[in-house]
Structure formats: C-alpha cells, structure tokens
Amino acid sequence: MKQTKQFFDLAIALAAIGEDLHRRGWVPATSGNFSQRLDEHSAIVTASGRHKGRLAPTDFLAVDLNGQPLSDGKPSAETLLHTQLYARFADIGAVLHCHSPSVTVLSRQISGNTLRLEGYELLKAFNGIDTHDTFVDIPIFENTQDIAALADEVDTYFNSHPNTPAYLIRGHGVYCWGEDLDSCMRNLEALDFLLQCDLQERMLTRK
Numbered sequence: 001m002k003q004t005k006q007f008f009d010l011a012i013a014l015a016a017i018g019e020d021l022h023r024r025g026w027v028p029a030t031s032g033n034f035s036q037r038l039d040e041h042s043a044i045v046t047a048s049g050r051h052k053g054r055l056a057p058t059d060f061l062a063v064d065l066n067g068q069p070l071s072d073g074k075p076s077a078e079t080l081l082h083t084q085l086y087a088r089f090a091d092i093g094a095v096l097h098c099h100s101p102s103v104t105v106l107s108r109q110i111s112g113n114t115l116r117l118e119g120y121e122l123l124k125a126f127n128g129i130d131t132h133d134t135f136v137d138i139p140i141f142e143n144t145q146d147i148a149a150l151a152d153e154v155d156t157y158f159n160s161h162p163n164t165p166a167y168l169i170r171g172h173g174v175y176c177w178g179e180d181l182d183s184c185m186r187n188l189e190a191l192d193f194l195l196q197c198d199l200q201e202r203m204l205t206r207k
C-alpha cells in the first residue's frame, strides 16, 4: 500500500503521543502499541518491537481490520486487539495500549475480573457520563500470549457491555480507545488517574 499524506500525518501524531506516554513512564522499553483508523477497512499501527517513545513514520504500517499487513513490515504482536475495535465500532478512530505502573500493579492486586470505579468527579471525562454519582466497570482479562483467543474473549464481553471505555490485561497493560486521538488520550489520562486513586485508597485502607 502506498503511504499517503494521511498515513504520514497519522503516524506523526502517534509518534508525538508515544513521546508523551514515554515521558510519563507508561510505555517503558518497547512496550505499548498505538493505532489510528485510516478508513472503513484499514488502520495504521506501530511496528512490533520498536521503542514507542522514539517512533518515526517508518515505524508504522497499514493493516486490514483482520490485522493483516497491507505494507511491508511486522505489525505489533497485539494488532488484533486494535483492529477488532475498529471492525466492531464504526465510531472508534484511535486505540492506545500502555503499560503504566498503576495499570500493572492494580490489575495484579485485584483477584476478580472487574474493577469498579465509583463516585469520582473525573468519571465525567468518559463519554455519556455527566455526574460523579455513578460507576464505571473496567473489565480485567487474564494475560496470555494467545492474542487471537484474547480478542475472542474481549469480543464476547462487548456483546453484553458495548459501552466499556477500556479494559485491563492482568499484569500487562490497558487498552483504551476514542473517536479520535485526542478523545482516546483524554480517556486514557482519566483512567490512569482513577486507577492511581484506587491504588492509593487500597494502600491506605489495605482493601
């Protein structure tokens, strides 16, 4: 596939986000992967194994919504977790996956498969929420190297929870999305803040 100006612009924007996330300590070493929708049938995703804080436009490739590369290179090992979101939800334009300390620690501390975030003003950062007096359930999936099996599990979860804003993979990281890169980043920033709050409360109260 020819790399168009659209491809280049999306890559530059994701590279800038990568620098920001790396500065925050949310994508240490080569962890994390990022994508944006190109059109109805394809997306741009980070190449596997690259340092996500130092990305160049050549560190991205186009993939179809089954996760198959449309240009040379090896896409992220977790590409399917991105493309399944674009394939299922027409309004998703960007997906970010990070390994922040709060996500990693909290998902290991919780033994169940849901983290309930309740009563926080910052819940209003998520689409469709206009009061603190509510809760958002964030699912936690077990970590696995079988990404296709994980994608199937996530897809099944969406059947009953289509408005989920993000999910955690235990001891691994978070997947977060939005209609565009700005709203994806807003969701991710809000979620990480809420996870840090929850983690600190657990430390104080030894929940």
Ligand SMILES: CSCCC(=O)C(=O)COP(=O)(O)O
Pocket: 029, 030, 031, 032, 033, 046, 047, 048, 049, 050, 075, 076, 077, 078, 097
């Ligand atoms: C050193 S991080 C292990 C793989 C991972 O979880 C990740 O997010 C990065 O994988 P990718 O293939 O996208 O580089």
Ligand SMILES: [Zn+2]
Pocket: 031, 032, 033, 078, 097, 098, 099, 172, 173
């Ligand atoms: Zn990962």
